[in-house]
Structure formats: structure tokens, C-alpha cells
Amino acid sequence: AHLDRIAAVDGAVHAFLHVSAEQALDTARDVDGRRARGEELHALAGVPIAVKDVVVTEGLPTTAGSRILEGWVPPYDATLVSRIKAAGLPILGKTNMDEFAMGSSTEHSAYGDTHNPWDLDRIPGGSGGGSAAAVAAYEAPLAIGTDTGGSIRQPAAVTGTVGVKPTYGSVSRYGLIAMASSLDQAGPVTRTVLDAALLHELIGGHDPLDSTSIPEPLPSLVEAARAGASGDLTGVRVGVITELQGEGYQAGVLARFHESLELLQRAGATLVEVSCPHFRYALGAYYLIMPSEASSNLAKFDGMRFGLRVEPTDGPATAERVMAATRGAGFGDEVKRRVILGTYALSAGYYDAYYGSAQKVRTLIQRDFAAAFAQADVLVSPTAPTTAFKLGEKLDDPLAMYLNDVATIPANLAGVPGLSLPSGLSDDGLPAGFQILAPAKADDRLYRVGAALE
Ligand code: GLN
DSSP, X not given: OHHHHHHHHHHHHOOEEEEOHHHHHHHHHHHHHHHHTTOOOOTTTTOOEEEETTBOBTTBOOOTTOGGGTTOOOSSOOHHHHHHHHTTOXXXXXXXXXXXXXXXXXXXXXXXXXXXXXXXXXXXXXXXXXXXHHHHTTSOSEEEEEESSSTTHHHHHHHTOEEEEOOTTSBXXXXXXXXXXXXXXXXXXXXXXXXXXXXXXXXXXXXXXSTTOOOSOOOOHHHXXXXXXXXXXXXXXXXXXXXXXXXXXXXXXXXXXXHHHHHHHHXXXXXXXXXXXXXXXXXXXXXXXXXXXXXXXGGGOSSSSSSOOOOOSSSSOOHHHHHHHHHHHHSOHHHHHHHHHHHHHHSTTTTIIIIIHHHHXXXXXXXXXXXXXXXXXXXXXESSSSSOOBTTSSTTOHHHHHGGGTTTHHHHHHTOOEEEEEEEEOTTSOEEEEEEEOOTTOHHHHHHHHHHHO
């Protein structure tokens, strides 16, 4: 049914870069056989899933939305993909994204735009617009995204889906094509909070192949979601972040946000106003730290190891000329912009002024979170300041594009988990998102509060 739906609507939505129909059907048949034999199966066995194209999949093309990886077929699976396969979820295909996960609209993909199923003239968010659009368009019931500065949560917000960025280190990064290694986390994109809990639990847990993986087991997310679904939040303290509302936020987005706060109060939660004064510097710090790490991570795309190789026309094919020709042709403008920014920020003489200062701001943001979580069990804000904007509207204005991430970036800088769920339709008839944040390793709180709101 999902493959039929993809065939019917993906021409217009373009959520997928690659559809793996045969492989998905093989898995589905295999699960049917195991079920017929009475085998005990995972709760999600047989439920199809779409995977963001930044996650490596053995035998399936993986491009990270970039020309430079065109034609590359990974020889191994990311840990989260191995877990999905072991549980018997058919993989429908790979979803579109901003090149190397750099963007908030999926317009920086080298393979064309993804369209928001709510209004095909609008962006589906980014960088994981393909995963969110696939779920919103009923092409897939579940999807995997990655979130470095909001790329799961912001697309979820603007497509009316549920998206979760787990605690840093709680889902293995082994087999994710790295953007900014200290910020990247993979997580679920789904239609309900309980679905997200099931998928999050499946892909999470310790992995010796990721040196930043948290060794101890974390609290059950599915139990927390079930507890929250009862609708009782008595005793839960919800902190409303002063700095993440007001100026720059669309009126309808704020109106839905305040309605969700009322729902929380009616469920028995107590609201407290909390201030995180350093959040206003989060965007600036992020756009130094992220490009710095990305400039280093992307150095491996040299025209020799993976995918594209372009022969130089300006002289003999020395390593340097092949690298320059390949990177010049294979990377898009946004990737080049960030590699240049990051290389500059890390260079001798500027390191302390830029990268060093940004790391200090990061510490201040972590302290803001610590102080806020002393007063509240979870923190909340709108996920993104506006609903989906028109395709092309912000493409020529990188700063306007970056501003979409004001509310999502602080969580990545501090490593704390965040969940976005729909809070209703804004005045323009488009979905608005409600963001819940919890302390590191307390992802269960996201699910308890989120399920109570659903
Ligand atoms: N939109 C942000 C950026 O462009 C976030 C990206 C992400 O989370 N991968 O960097």
C-alpha cells in the first residue's frame, strides 16, 4: 500500500531519492513467514520505514543529497539500520535532504526540491524535509531523520508530524555521514508520539562502534508514552522559555503555542516562566561550531575515496588538482559557504576569536539549561518561529534561512533531547509545532508530556 502511495504522489512531493521496492517487499514477505511460524516479533515488525539519505545503507545508494556522492553504494549498514533490519521493518527507500544536512528547507539538495504535502508551493522544512514529507503525505508511516540544529524537529513542525532529537550519545552515530560530530543525532519522524517512542527505543541504546555512545540503559520511552496518554500530568513542572517567543514569531504560531500550554495546565501540570539569557547567542555560536566541524568532516570527499571524481582541465592530474576539480564540481554553494566559514574560523590566529569564543558560549547555554531544569521538569517553546514558507523565498538569504533554527539549536549545543509535535493549524491553515525539551538522558519526559498533549 505504501509503495502504491509513493507511486501515486511522489512525483509531486519528491520525498524520495531512491525507492527500494524489491528489498522492502522481500522483508515484508519474510516477516509474514516468521509470523506464520509463530515467531515472536518486534512491535514494529512489518511496518515500513523511510530513511534519510545521510544514513548509510548496504547495497542502497547513499548520497547525503550531494553530487559528490552520486553513484556511491555503501558496503555496510549504519548501526540504526542494522537494528531496523533485525526487527523486520521493510525499508521503503532513501529520502531527500539538504546537501550534507545543511539547510532548513531541503532546497539545498543537489537532486531537486521536496514539496510540502500541505501546500506543494511551500518548503517541507530541512534538512530532513524528505523524511517529514514522506510521513505527512502517507508515503511512509515511519521515517528516520538526523538533527544537528533542528533538522528533525523543524521539518516535523512545518509538516504536522512528530519528530524527536534524542539525547546526544543515546542513538549510535555509526554510519551517519557526519556533519558536525558533536551535535549530530539520529531520531524518529512519525505521525504519533507512541510511534516515535517505539522507533526511538528500537534504534537507541549503547553501541561500541560509536565512541560517544552512552553506555548505560535509559528509561523506557514506550512506558512513558503510555503513561502520558492517560492525560494526567499532575506534579509535572513545565518551564516556558521567555527568550523563545515574542518578536519574530508568527501570531498564529504563538496562539497555538498558548493553547497547548492551557492543555498542559488542564492535565495538571504547573507552568513556570524560565529565562535562558544566553539562548540569543546560540545561533551565532552554532554557525561557527557547526561549519568548523563540517569543514573537517567533509575533507574526506577528495575525489579519490568515494563517489564523484572529476579530472582537472588546468594541468596534470595531481592529487591537489583532482581534489579541487572534484570538490568544485561536486559541492553545492551552501556546502562551499560553510566549508570556507569553518576553515576560516579554525585557522591559526582566528581560532580563539571565533571557534574558542563559540565554545565558551556553548558552555553558557549548557548552564542556562541546568538552571532552567532546576526549576522545571521539561521546557517548552514553539518549534519554529513560522509555518512553512514558500519555496524560493529565503534561498538567496542565508541569514533569513538560519533564523528558522533559533528555537531548535540550543538543544543540540547542550546535547539535551527535544520533541516536536503538532499544536494545530496556524491562521494561514498550515501546521505549527510545539517543542518539548528535557534534561540529558531524560528522554522519557518528552514522551510523557507529548503523549498527554496528543
Ligand atoms: N538548519 C540547520 C542548518 O542548516 C540544521 C541542520 C541540521 O540539523 N542538520 O545547519
